[in-house]
Amino acid sequence: MSEQFVADVGGTNIRLARIAADGLANIKKYICRDYASIDLVIQQYFDELPEYQFSGGCLAIACPVTGDHVAMTNHSWAFSQQALRLQLKLKDLYVINDFTAVAYSLPVLxxxxxxxxxxxxxxxxxxxxxxxxxxxxxxxxxxxxxxxxxxxxxxxxxxxxxxxxxxxxxxxxxxxxxxxxxxxxxxxxxxxxxxxxxxxxxxxxxxxxxxxxxxxxxxxxxxxxxxxxxxxxxxxxxxxxxxxxxxxxxxxxxxxxxxxxxxxxxxxxxxxxxxxxxxxxxxxxxxxxxxxxxxxxxEPDHGLLGAAAFLKQHIVSSTK
CATH class of the missing domain: 3.40.367.20 (Hexokinase; domain 1)
Known part of the structure; x- marks a missing residue:
């Protein structure tokens, strides 16, 4: 069964979670500076959960998101959304500003x-x-x-x-x-x-x-x-x-x-x-x-909850 994941990406830490039927599961935190690029840490998260096959995800990231190219303000990571989706073999990948994710968390708190x-x-x-x-x-x-x-x-x-x-x-x-x-x-x-x-x-x-x-x-x-x-x-x-x-x-x-x-x-x-x-x-x-x-x-996980709410709404709307 295909799964969806979410990530809350800051300048110091990145936190990832799997979206489960009853909320967030398998929440893990990694240190950004330990990885040369964002695809490496997300792939490690996938590798640590081999029983799940991920097909979609949403990244809430602490920087402006205005086009395909995303460059973090307080960290060295930069990437193409389209290239990252292909690297991770995902059907759907959404990248949103971290405060957009905060906003999406509010109706579900x-x-x-x-x-x-x-x-x-x-x-x-x-x-x-x-x-x-x-x-x-x-x-x-x-x-x-x-x-x-x-x-x-x-x-x-x-x-x-x-x-x-x-x-x-x-x-x-x-x-x-x-x-x-x-x-x-x-x-x-x-x-x-x-x-x-x-x-x-x-x-x-x-x-x-x-x-x-x-x-x-x-x-x-x-x-x-x-x-x-x-x-x-x-x-x-x-x-x-x-x-x-x-x-x-x-x-x-x-x-x-x-x-x-x-x-x-x-x-x-x-x-x-x-x-x-x-x-x-x-x-x-x-x-x-x-x-x-x-x-x-x-709620300390409100960024992840918001990314999950955004992902759920947009994946549902894209399948209509």
């Missing part, structure tokens, strides 16, 4: 795979959005169409940062002076945490003891540093305002999700923060966003 922040109830098949503070700020939208779920790509992480309160204005001024422009990514990312910390330290005339987001976050959560705690507090507020703006723009009645590699490190802090208050603080449109739920993605 269950309650135990997310953490809800505040109130709100998702509407079935309502528009959904996800943003992910990490190295940068990824933003993706997904909407239901006559042919199934469809992502709406864009560069939402690079929109203007819109300050709401006096502390936001301090940060905005710091970024204007430093870069000549304040974008959302410069406050909602790893370096965004550092930017907020530096702006508050400058305003308070206190020395900067930390220079990376992990140290600032740890010092905030331990109560070791007041400025670090204020930084994380403002980070959560800014995320809330940004999420509320997406909700207004896209009528995201299916919910707003937070992914990325940062926010799920301090889930409890976000729950107790002003995130949801800022999400709902939309003046006369407060009623519009109040019923929209907001979630943190707690």
């Amino acid at each position: 269950h309650d135990n795979q997310v953490v809800q922040i505040g109130e709100g109830t998702a509407k079935e098949n309502g528009n959904i959005a996800v943003f992910g503070p990490g190295t940068g700020l990824g933003v993706e939208h997904i909407t239901m169409t006559a042919s199934g779920w469809q992502t709406l790509d864009g560069e939402g992480g690079h929109v203007d940062f819109a300050p709401i309160d006096e502390t936001d204005i301090l940060v905005w001024r710091y970024l204007q002076k430093k870069h000549g422009r304040a974008s959302a990514e410069e406050v909602m990312s790893g370096r965004g945490i550092v930017n907020i910390y530096n702006a508050l330290s400058e305003h308070r005339s206190t020395p900067t003891k930390f220079n990376n987001p992990a140290e600032i976050t740890a010092a905030a959560l331990s109560g070791e540093c007041d400025t670090c705690e204020a930084t994380l507090t403002q980070f959560c507020r800014i995320m809330g305002s940004f999420a509320g703006n997406i909700a207004l723009n896209m009528a995201t009645t299916g919910g707003i999700f937070i992914g990325g590699g940062i926010a799920n490190r301090f889930t409890d802090f976000i729950q107790q923060s002003d995130f949801r208050a800022r999400f709902e603080a939309k003046g006369i449109m407060k009623h519009y966003v109040k019923s929209i739920p907001t979630y943190l993605i707690a």
Whole structure:
């Protein structure tokens, strides 16, 4: 019987899984630098599962996917989609951006795979959005169409940062002076945490003891540093305002999700923060966003799940 596989390809690791009747199976992780090319590691995965014959797959990869040639941003791997499909003897091979896969995972996540922040109830098949503070700020939208779920790509992480309160204005001024422009990514990312910390330290005339987001976050959560705690507090507020703006723009009645590699490190802090208050603080449109739920993605395999959802939808549609 022919099988399908999925892969979540980052700059450091590649994780592969087989699609089984009840979800993902045979999940394995490999170190990218141990392999000269992507076909070698995928073939090794196939060789380790000789009882299965793979005929299709989907790769979710951390780089732009705009044509047949794919070149990773933070790793040396580059390949032709068509040549890779032939090398691996596959009937179907899809290559999508990793954040596209994140978006496709959202409709299939269950309650135990997310953490809800505040109130709100998702509407079935309502528009959904996800943003992910990490190295940068990824933003993706997904909407239901006559042919199934469809992502709406864009560069939402690079929109203007819109300050709401006096502390936001301090940060905005710091970024204007430093870069000549304040974008959302410069406050909602790893370096965004550092930017907020530096702006508050400058305003308070206190020395900067930390220079990376992990140290600032740890010092905030331990109560070791007041400025670090204020930084994380403002980070959560800014995320809330940004999420509320997406909700207004896209009528995201299916919910707003937070992914990325940062926010799920301090889930409890976000729950107790002003995130949801800022999400709902939309003046006369407060009623519009109040019923929209907001979630943190707690499922570590959501990239693989999204690639599987994409593959299932597209293979089914191609056989009709």
